[in-house]
Amino acid sequence: MELVLNLDKIQSESVSQYAKDILDNQNPYKNFKIENYKYAQLHKEVKSEILLRDINFSKLLDNTKNITSYISNPFDLTTNLNLWNYNNEDSFFRVSSLVKRETKSVNLDTFDDRNLFLDISQINENIHISKSSTNEVNLIIFNSKSNDEYPKSIFLDLSNSSKLNVVHYNVSNNKSFLYFETNLQDNSYLNFVSFQSDNIHTRNEFYASLNHECNFDLYGLNINNYGVNDNYSFIQHLKPSSSSREIFKSIVEKGAITNFQGKIYVDSIAQKTDGYQMSRSLLLDDISKANNKPELEIYADDVKCSHGSTVSKLDDEQIYYFKSRGIDSEIAKKILKKAFIVEIIESIKDDMLKNYSNELIESLLS
Amino acid sequence: MAATEQTIKQVNTLGSSDYKYGFSTEVDEIRPPKGLNEEIIKFISAQKDEPEWMLEWRLNAFKVFNKLPKPQWAKLNIPEIDYQDCYYYSIPKSLKDKPKSLDEIDPEILKTYEKLGIPLKEQKMLSGIAVDAVFDSVSVATTYKKQLSDLGIVFCSISEAVKTHPELVKKYLGSVIPVSDHSFAALNSAVFTDGSFIYIPEGVRCPVELSTYFRINAMNTGQFERTLIIADKDSYVSYLEGCTAPMRDENQLHAANVELVALDNAEIKYSTVQNWYPGDKEGKGGIYNFVTKRGACRGKNSKISWTQVETGSAITWKYPSCILQGDNSKGEFYSVAITNNMQQADTGTKMIHIGKNTSSKIISKGISAGKANNTYRGLVNILSKAKNARNFTQCDSLLIGNQCGAHTVPYIESSNSDSMVEHEATTSKINEDQLFYCQQRGLNSEDAVGLIVNGFCKEVLQHLPMEFAVEAQKLVAISLEGSVG
């Protein structure tokens, strides 16, 4: 039952056609949902004339421990994955990550530093990250100037009561695909903030399994992208009393297409789940496109789940208010754009990273 | 928690025997053999004395049907349907030669409608509502015909309209739902039996509610309703439909196509209370309700408003939609969908914004109980020319018990920067505090649940015409009996 999946193949075909082919070939992964790729355009050609800028991340390196070279130990992902409880959906990216690829691992407990830096731009193997200590650690995942044909794949295991904050900078890529999967064990906590900017063609998939009383916050920001930017998330609450909070914001202009698909899944035993999801897009011109597909799939009754989604332009009334105070509309718009996304920056736990992100955003907005 | 548990128990003691429309009527029926083929289609067409073009249209639709796969998008578990194991046409013998007056109608049939609360006799006719009663494949009677025709309003069965107003039927039939839309639409186009036809002339406000009452009586019979409503410039009409069917162990198919066309400044209000037999507690029997409803706001300032209360059927697959073509046109969708026991529903709407300043509003309330699954699925699509388009969507789901599922799947697509789309959804369980409060004031738990759920649905129910709203409220409470968890 060896499956060879290759993103090259779908350069010229639509994803759903390709997915159908896989299904017809008796995909061992049941319930493969073509719906998950409803808006995906993985085969999209990358426009080459756009010059992507270099992102200065030396400041990040100065203040953090670079653990990129520590990713080394071989890891048997496939046997371990059975523990991960993915009972219902499988991703195309997951399949292509698992097939014929080595997995290397790193254990965050081996470092004393509070801020760790991991550059995945050059890594082609699957990465398995684990953490079991209870101290709070900030992990920076950095990806820039890549032109991936295969998804980068990160599998994160957080053991009991472990805490981790991740800031993911996915910036200035011609083409980048990310598959991120995490298993949060009882009482663990993960805060994940993902910056997507200056990319031409990206797709990110975030999968999370939540056990007893764990907590997952996922924030995404999507600005200044040129081509297609897809974000897909699937958060499954498998055990009682866990909570998730997901906020995605996109500013879409200059012919870009932004797609967000996200699902909160609540198993029938996962009572007292608290799930929240918000996806908001600012659509600033008529040659661009914003598609949102937020989903709830709920099988337990004693839960609190909600999602919201908006697509709109900047508020004329607010711009008028700025102007009535003498602020010209260009500045007003810039401030309002910043106001729209500031919630995402604020969600970063570490002050140094918050400041860095703020500067990055400021430079992108001007 | 205790209160809920008690309710569940209480409810479980009630069986689906409570489906109060579950009786059947003993009448002799004319039926061609089971099966779906060109011969049957020719038979249906011949029975109805249809003109040649209508038969051609049907046969073409049948060809299309054979080529189309079953739609896959819904989150439903639809058993393989054997289209050959079903009757496609069934009419009471006594209706073969259309009765000229109510006196000629089989008293058994009249009694059926009376039992359903829809008297057809002049002296008892519902005031303010003109009714077209459809029994299996044929329209039984239409009330208030004279009064309406004085205003130039055409309200008759679609079979009659094919003969009396061929130009309108030719122009509009299939113009909103193309035959090739999906396989159920094609199937309906091939074998549709009866349904209503309404034409409101320019400048006329229809003074009464127009209504159709659908009744499936015969065994193993599919009902293929086809309704076409055209509101000419500056006109207004409000239309209601109700549906029931006897309790039978095998599943029956109801695949309807409903098309609405609103021209400049016209308004159509379409309300449905769907209470087909849902099957028993174990999921045996019940109607498969595969309905395609779509309205085109062709003219400027036109408006189409859908209100639905879906409580019946084993499977509901239904997305009443609006194509907002005319500038300033408006679409609305108000829905209550209740699933209990083994029922499944995948319902919602599509709002396609094409014209400028178009607006749409979607309010959906889903209630899931027993082992049922209830999905809201809806598309809001703002095309790039739809300057200043607005949409607001609110979807709330209520779960009663932990063996059911509630799902929300909105699709939001926008290509116009001057537009605004807002979607909100929540899922929760029935509020224990409210339940306790009601019980403390002396309501038994079942009534309390009925009350709270009605409150939850109020925003939708209040859009129903008065006469229906009261019925619908009772229905909401009844549907949850034996399922409230």
Place this chain on the structure above:
Amino acid sequence: MLEIKNLHVSIEEKKIIKGLDLSINKGEVHALMGPNGSGKSTLSYVLSGKDKYEINDGTIDYNGKNLLELDVDERANEGLFLAFQYPMEIPGVQTSFFLKTAINSKRKYLGQSEMDALEFAKLMKSKAEELNISTEMLKRDLNVNYSGGEKKKQEILQMSMLSPKMAILDETDSGLDIDALRIVSEGVNKLRNNDNSFLVITHYQRLLNYIKPDFVHIIADGKIVKSGDYSLALELEEKGYEEISQTA
């Protein structure tokens, strides 16, 4: 300062202001009173330059300039200030940041350099103290979750920091408690001098006890139906709009 002649305004084809004349000189305070829906806020929006209002007829001269030709922010930078009846909430924008941006926009317009951060902080602090606004408040997002009265005070803070030449206060008094009313009025009086003017829209004579107007105008159905001095406000309080308008 401000000269409105025969102003006719409509919105979405509905006529709201129907031939309004009003002239305000330097150093004067005018009060504008009138029943709900008579067009007071509409007038203030038109003066500030909000779009969607159609000017069907009339002229507005502001310090020798044709006001109607200026954009909203130009008017503001020329010293026209509107304290809104319903101030806007702007989530994500800190109040202090907003104030700083506004001040620097004006300085830029006047060809001055940006105010330095320390100077600004001092200015904001002292003005806020005068109005009894806590510095905590200034760290919050602009008007978001402010109470009705707090929003009104915020408008006056902005006014005092921008020191306008022509300020229009649209029902700034409604929603203020007794102490706040006094504080806000004091703030206005402090700003008052021979070079600037005020147009105070209100329903209550009480405010005019604090801010003594030189003239009082009564507007009904889009026109000024009666003008007078402070005593007109007292008379109005006594008789109500109905009777006053009839005697006009």
